[in-house]
Amino acid sequence: MNSTSPPIAATLIPGDGIGPEITAATLEALDALGAPFKWDQQVAGMAGVNACGDPLPPACLDSIRSSKLALKGPLETPIGGGYRSSNVRLREEFKLYANLRPARTIVPGGRYDNIDLVLVRENNEGLYMGYEHFIPIDGDPHAVGMSTGINTRQGCRRIVHFAFEYALRKGRKKVTVVHKANIMKALTGIFLETAREIYEAQYKGRLEFEEVIVDACAMKLVMNPWQFDVLVTTNLFGDILSDEIAGLVGGLGMAPGANIGEHAAIFEAVHGSAPDIAGKGIANPIALMLAAAMMLDHVNRPDLGDRLRKAIDATLNVDQVRTGDLGGKASTREFTAALVQRIRASA
Numbered sequence: 001m002n003s004t005s006p007p008i009a010a011t012l013i014p015g016d017g018i019g020p021e022i023t024a025a026t027l028e029a030l031d032a033l034g035a036p037f038k039w040d041q042q043v044a045g046m047a048g049v050n051a052c053g054d055p056l057p058p059a060c061l062d063s064i065r066s067s068k069l070a071l072k073g074p075l076e077t078p079i080g081g082g083y084r085s086s087n088v089r090l091r092e093e094f095k096l097y098a099n100l101r102p103a104r105t106i107v108p109g110g111r112y113d114n115i116d117l118v119l120v121r122e123n124n125e126g127l128y129m130g131y132e133h134f135i136p137i138d139g140d141p142h143a144v145g146m147s148t149g150i151n152t153r154q155g156c157r158r159i160v161h162f163a164f165e166y167a168l169r170k171g172r173k174k175v176t177v178v179h180k181a182n183i184m185k186a187l188t189g190i191f192l193e194t195a196r197e198i199y200e201a202q203y204k205g206r207l208e209f210e211e212v213i214v215d216a217c218a219m220k221l222v223m224n225p226w227q228f229d230v231l232v233t234t235n236l237f238g239d240i241l242s243d244e245i246a247g248l249v250g251g252l253g254m255a256p257g258a259n260i261g262e263h264a265a266i267f268e269a270v271h272g273s274a275p276d277i278a279g280k281g282i283a284n285p286i287a288l289m290l291a292a293a294m295m296l297d298h299v300n301r302p303d304l305g306d307r308l309r310k311a312i313d314a315t316l317n318v319d320q321v322r323t324g325d326l327g328g329k330a331s332t333r334e335f336t337a338a339l340v341q342r343i344r345a346s347a
Contacts, residue, residue, distance in 0.1 A: 007038040015073025017273025022285035023337040045075030096259035120163040123239025156158035156194035163232035178233035256290035311342040
């Protein structure tokens with residue numbers, strides 16, 4: 001730890017599947033940087049169920065309440081049944097209303113080069129609120145499935161402000177609001193209407209502003225992603241488009257994410273727990289490492305965040321050390337060792 005930096009309390013959730021492996025790799029990189037975090041390790045997801053019968057144990061929640069800061073590996077969520085997503089519950093519990101997903105080309109020469117996009121997703125409303133139920137008919141208990149989506153004016157204002165302020169702070173040029181107000185006139189109409197009002201009242205002349213319907217946006221991201229800069233959208237659309245954007249830069253293994261609220265922030269690798277490769281030592285830890293770099297930015301240590309990003313860049317492109325998903329042969333261990341060497345060389 002850098003003696004000039006006071007320790008910063010933070011919760012560490014290694015997660016499930018490959019989570020512990022990529023978390024260990026990330027901690028090695030952070031230690032080499034001298035990052036100022038003092039970790040309180042907790043379990044959640046399937047690890048929480050196995051440890052104490054709870055996918056989101058009270059001790060984990062208490063730790064985040066205390067530290068207001070967390071780094072989280074992937075958490076396993078059962079498909080179609082079982083417990084609710086721990087990721088969604090964490091966002092609700094701590095009112096983490098903004099999901100921030102930057103995507104930048106690190107390894108050149110793919111289908112798309114020079115990608116530098118940021119997606120800002122509303123995190124607590126829309127169709128992800130979980131207001132769902134079944135209606136039984138003629139003996140079929142699941143004859144009709146219903147879901148209710150809710151967007152509030154306050155929630156729309158909060159996320160749109162966040163997107164505009166982020167764009168200004170980072171020197172971005174344009175914000176695109178993504179919607180489906182032509183069909184979902186109430187649910188996403190309120191989002192578009194609010195974005196227009198806020199832009200006209202506070203940001204006109206300071207940033208470019210555009211509107212695009214979500215299906216057209218999905219197409220344009222494939223045809224010409226360079227026309228976009230910062231995109232802001234509702235919960236479900238953001239979930240889908242952020243993964244599409246990750247595909248432009250090499251997939252979810254290169255995609256960090258942050259969940260930010262007024263009183264807490266959780267940084268994460270956005271990919272799944274990949275149980276099929278867990279324990280094999282071949283997982284790509286870059287997404288969680290980039291999330292840790294975002295975490296360093298958040299605690300006002302962008303100097304360390306930039307050193308980590310530059311070291312990842314050099315390890316991949318100068319040293320040509322890459323894991324299998326990026327066309328290389330390096331193990332998690334070998335990539336991490338090469339990265340640590342780069343970090344130390346940059347000191």
